[in-house]
Amino acid sequence: MLNSSEILYKKYKDARDAAWNTLILFNVDKLPVSVGVIFKKLGITVGKYSNKEMPIAIKRSDLAETALLQRAFTVYSDNNPLVFYNEATPISELRFSLAHELGHLLLSHSPSHWNQNAPTRKSIEIDANRFAVRLLSPACVLKEMNITDKNEIAKLCGLPLSEAGERAKRLKALAKRNLFLKSELEKQVLEQFYPILPYSSNNSDKSPESTLPSSLKSNGETPDSP
Ligand SMILES: [Zn+2]
DSSP states (O other), rough: OOOHHHHHHHHHHHHHHHHHHHHHHHOOOSSSSSSSHHHHHTOOOOEEEEEOOOHHHHHTTTTTTTTOEEEEEEEEEEEEEEEETTTTTTTHHHHHHHHHHHHHHTTTOOOOOOOOTTTTTHHHHHHHHHHHHHHHHHHHHHTTTTTTOOHHHHHTTTHHHHHHHHHHHHHHHHHHHHHHTOOOHHHHHHHTGGGSSSTGOOTTTTTTTSSSSSGGGGOOTTTTTT
């Protein structure tokens, strides 16, 4: 049986790995990440609303009264998720909010947990945020691009400044403990982003292979090697 710190670590790891898997599965190779494209590939409809126009699916849901206070949320129609965003939301916050909703869906958070009063509500919100920030600002990519400042992170990843500030702190902590590229999944993410990494443009005499970080050079192992 897992003890409580092991359970917390597992929850963190699940959200982190889901973000990496999503980047890999949907072939994301540039920043800012387009969350709209991922929803489209998943076949999930994303609609907007405003105080002038409230879609019927929202009117029918128990969120009708509070919709204008929210940035985005998911409702279910015949078991199909429909994601809605408030048209008044600034773009960086909207990107984060949509990534957060995607996190709920891909981490299989059941709608019954979304009730404000459900005991699990706080913890699934934390997990959805963890997923969102890791999807939108993959640490290994920022490190390879030498991006450490919160303003640069906000600009490059299209993140709200508050989230970018947290990400900057996290990058510092990861660097201090040398925790980058410890996972095969993270290595795959970095390889996928190779076109936007700064290596080869200034080193045209070097082949891409010779300019990859040593941890990514092919060593004959498959990604599934132990
Ligand atoms: Zn949420």
